[in-house]
Amino acid sequence: MEKPRYRHIADFLISEIQKGQYGVGDLLPSEHELCRQFAVTRTTARKALEILTQSGFIERVHGLGSRVAERRKSLGLLNVKGFSEAVGAGVSTRMLIPPRLGRWVTGLPFQISAGELSSDCIHFERLRSVGEVPVMLENNWFAADQLPGFADREFVEGSFFKTLSRRYGIEILGSEQVLRALHADGKAAAMLRVSVRDPLLLIDIRFTTSRESIYIYSRLLCNTHRYPIGNSYFL
Amino acid sequence: MEKPRYRHIADFLISEIQKGQYGVGDLLPSEHELCRQFAVTRTTARKALEILTQSGFIERVHGLGSRVAERRKSLGLLNVKGFSEAVGAGVSTRMLIPPRLGRWVTGLPFQISAGELSSDCIHFERLRSVGEVPVMLENNWFAADQLPGFADREFVEGSFFKTLSRRYGIEILGSEQVLRALHADGKAAAMLRVSVRDPLLLIDIRFTTSRESIYIYSRLLCNTHRYPIGNSYFL
DNA sequence: TAGTGGTCTAGACCACCCT
């Protein structure tokens, strides 16, 4: 039942990175250094570093060390290449409904657990644009009792995921997505500045996190006409 | 420059699985058995098995062994949960244009290399249905010179990917996808039995494979009205 | 050249599965 030592070491290093003790590009302690600090052999220290590698926290360079990596390039479809990455400079985000207590969404293609439903729900809505073109209407829901004080403070660097990581030590581990194409209704058409009945892409996402009981539910409504949604990943 | 021993062992085991020496659910030789066969220590044998685990070839069960797994659950969007898996029994595939030499597609959001363009192109088109409902029109393109004799034989168990794996030893390693919602044009509407201007989901995919020079290009046109496209993965 | 990560050996103890 005890956590293995390599897991302990990995968790420690991850929390250090999340706390900002090591910035992007910095070198983590070497394998031998970790062996000394935690009184383990290199096999064990290496296994810990391997976890960080495969989770995308570090890149290992032969002869140099373990370098803290740019965080996750493609986390499902939410990290939208072709707009927040590909387009880069011209991307902006406007908060339409700031985080606050609200009703749980209905109609998502995921089962929301009884535990979650018994908690209050925090919801917020944002509009993402490329230049002056609105391209994505984004809604997010999650259980309030797991993230105390969430609604009271600004996001870390304007990023929801950075806020989860830095403030609560929560990492996104994976996601489940359901995609549909549909006609724009009146409200969506107005928000995304398209015609009613124009085709839009609806993406429902359930993110799993490093805390077992916490899921993040997102619904993205995308105008893909000018900026299609890109997504890549590798096994 | 020499391949490490664990890589040798992993490659050997993968080729055995691809050749069908071990079927789904079968147990691979145990770690100790591999140690004997390849005259290595457990560390090395384990590292080989870890590669197979992370590539999705096997599942390891404590106290039992390494069991050959059902191949890849979520390979990008092509392996469509919510229809070919979720719906299961009622799924059918009809070959509209069997594999044959054709023109390279234009208009995909990927750069097709000069090497590929200088080769002939094999193309085929399939229609996938759930029960009587056509839900996806699928087109595939790839360089003919890399897969000799491809057009001359039937698919292995009706599966394109199984054919690549069993016949050519090629595994899909990852994919890059671009998504758009668009109006159905006349041809698409007829094929998918929807109205002209109904919203459809267009998915363009570039698959990377275990052979560096080989890519598979796919274009999927999906009627998501009744059967949305599902996709999940984990880091 | 000193320090780093990559590979590998030869053991050990334990928890788990099956019979």
Next chain:
DNA sequence: GGGTGGTCTAGACCACTAA
């Protein structure tokens, strides 16, 4: 109980990076 995988130790040699 016998075999399996999970964890861990205490070394070794090598290739790579940076000063």
